[in-house]
Amino acid sequence: MESMLSTKDLTKQFGDFTANDKINFSVREGEIKAIVGENGAGKTTLMNMLYGDLEPTSGAVFLRGKHVRFNSPRDAIANGIGMVHQHFMLVPSFSVYENILLGAEIVNERIPFLVNSKEEKQRCRELIEKYGYDLDVNEKVANLSVGEQQKIEILKMLYRDVDILILDEPTSVLTPQEVDEFLIQLKKLKAKGKTIIIITHKLREVMDVSDSVMVMKQGQVIGNVETDETSEAELAQMMVGRKVLLTVQNDHKSVDGRTVMLNVNGLTTNDAAGKTVVNNVSFHIETGEIYGIAGVEGNGQSELVKLLSGMMESTSGSVVFEGQDITNWWVNDLRSKGIGIVPEDRFAEGLCKEMTLCANSIAGSTASKDFSPRGVFSTKRIRDHCQTLIDEYRIRIADFDGNVSQLSGGNAQKLIIAREMFKSPKLLIACQPTRGVDIGAIEFIHRQIIDFRDKGGAVLLVSSELSEVLSLADRVGVMYKGGIIGEVDPQQTTETEVGLLMAGAAPRTEATA
Numbered sequence: 001m002e003s004m005l006s007t008k009d010l011t012k013q014f015g016d017f018t019a020n021d022k023i024n025f026s027v028r029e030g031e032i033k034a035i036v037g038e039n040g041a042g043k044t045t046l047m048n049m050l051y052g053d054l055e056p057t058s059g060a061v062f063l064r065g066k067h068v069r070f071n072s073p074r075d076a077i078a079n080g081i082g083m084v085h086q087h088f089m090l091v092p093s094f095s096v097y098e099n100i101l102l103g104a105e106i107v108n109e110r111i112p113f114l115v116n117s118k119e120e121k122q123r124c125r126e127l128i129e130k131y132g133y134d135l136d137v138n139e140k141v142a143n144l145s146v147g148e149q150q151k152i153e154i155l156k157m158l159y160r161d162v163d164i165l166i167l168d169e170p171t172s173v174l175t176p177q178e179v180d181e182f183l184i185q186l187k188k189l190k191a192k193g194k195t196i197i198i199i200t201h202k203l204r205e206v207m208d209v210s211d212s213v214m215v216m217k218q219g220q221v222i223g224n225v226e227t228d229e230t231s232e233a234e235l236a237q238m239m240v241g242r243k244v245l246l247t248v249q250n251d252h253k254s255v256d257g258r259t260v261m262l263n264v265n266g267l268t269t270n271d272a273a274g275k276t277v278v279n280n281v282s283f284h285i286e287t288g289e290i291y292g293i294a295g296v297e298g299n300g301q302s303e304l305v306k307l308l309s310g311m312m313e314s315t316s317g318s319v320v321f322e323g324q325d326i327t328n329w330w331v332n333d334l335r336s337k338g339i340g341i342v343p344e345d346r347f348a349e350g351l352c353k354e355m356t357l358c359a360n361s362i363a364g365s366t367a368s369k370d371f372s373p374r375g376v377f378s379t380k381r382i383r384d385h386c387q388t389l390i391d392e393y394r395i396r397i398a399d400f401d402g403n404v405s406q407l408s409g410g411n412a413q414k415l416i417i418a419r420e421m422f423k424s425p426k427l428l429i430a431c432q433p434t435r436g437v438d439i440g441a442i443e444f445i446h447r448q449i450i451d452f453r454d455k456g457g458a459v460l461l462v463s464s465e466l467s468e469v470l471s472l473a474d475r476v477g478v479m480y481k482g483g484i485i486g487e488v489d490p491q492q493t494t495e496t497e498v499g500l501l502m503a504g505a506a507p508r509t510e511a512t513a
């Protein structure tokens, strides 16, 4: 098969930093090409160049063998190349069809300054049907799940008739059920002749859906393989340069003299619309224990974490930390008591994008004597601290003095975890700690969490990755419709049993067991 889209020595520099170094990439017509590589390897940068969003420093792009130069995404789309970014760009107050048509509205023939919404809806319905999606064109986007919103982003591109679809970590925001459905959709798109490029950190997905794989490392291509001639273990080794443990070693060590660190009792809250989103939640976490929360996303996990980390207020119930009532405390007070917080949305809640790496590296501990020994900030101490975080967590950066917004998604996540861990908290609240993080770093972060637990730390781990919760946690509460529907021992349970609870099935009790 001929090459559909390719590059010759494509290079991108940010100042002195080379994010893409003479990349020779090629995707065949009608195939699904996976791109894998560690955080900061340069995957997103490469795709942004193919999509006309970033200008290459040097090198060339070829479409069906012809040298092309795109000055904007509009150019790329006109040439049949569409991209869905990891952070969606939809208008929540608009309906499904309005979002799909945005920028390509169909004008009413008789009244030219009005759109022909009847025609627009009809075309959208046909499009949705053609690709086998299940969406109501009139529904407001704000009412849709993340998975449905992603479908709209894809439909937006399909409406513009692209032949090549670039998807940057499309599955990292999806629930496991949505991932399965998404992968089936991808295969359908391929069957309809589309060429697909997908970036993902999940090797299972690579093996499931792709025809070939390109592996990147530190801005370079280090391998191109056919999917049926490789394995997860080999890809992992290529990416990281060493053998990676794909499952974490966890001895569930029992720490002597365990005491209750956190006690949550009857915690309840409503969302802005008055709907109860956390409903009478009770659990406790002991010292030296990881308490996991599993559940299909949208069942109150995010709100529970917000309640416990001072970002939302409860309407009833209590939170007691080391014997002290901390219900509805502010985030700074919680932090100063020894609670580390890894929030769900790294850029909205975890980092300040407009500030430097150094400033972000001490966020939440600006009052600490470590950074201002004589009452004024010591620049040297802060810089040393920031450098330590970068070294220990292998955070790949272009510019030490630059803003945090320069970080790739996974590197931003690693910075937050490094910062929270270095404060040696007593309790760590970790929400989706490894989302968007590469497999080598996942192994490292899992190790950190387990070591922290083994030294007597308490952890609340909330993750939509069921395997992550089950392999790390000592006890797991399953959330359903705002409440904890059942609690399981991960060493005694199965993914199927937890899956049933996640779907709202009645928990097994002594009477029914």
Ligand SMILES: Nc1ncnc2c1ncn2[C@@H]1O[C@H](COP(=O)(O)OP(=O)(O)OP(=O)(O)O)[C@@H](O)[C@H]1O
Pocket: 014, 017, 019, 037, 038, 039, 040, 041, 042, 043, 044, 045, 046, 396, 397, 398, 399, 406, 407, 408, 409, 410, 411, 436, 438
């Ligand atoms: N606008 C920018 N200015 C400076 N450096 C940048 C910029 N964009 C990206 N970089 C740097 O280029 C490198 C590659 O980033 P890129 O986003 O392509 O990585 P990635 O492979 O997509 O990583 P991840 O898996 O974490 O998403 C990173 O080290 C990043 O810090």
Ligand SMILES: [Mg+2]
Pocket: 043, 044, 045, 408, 409
């Ligand atoms: Mg990326």
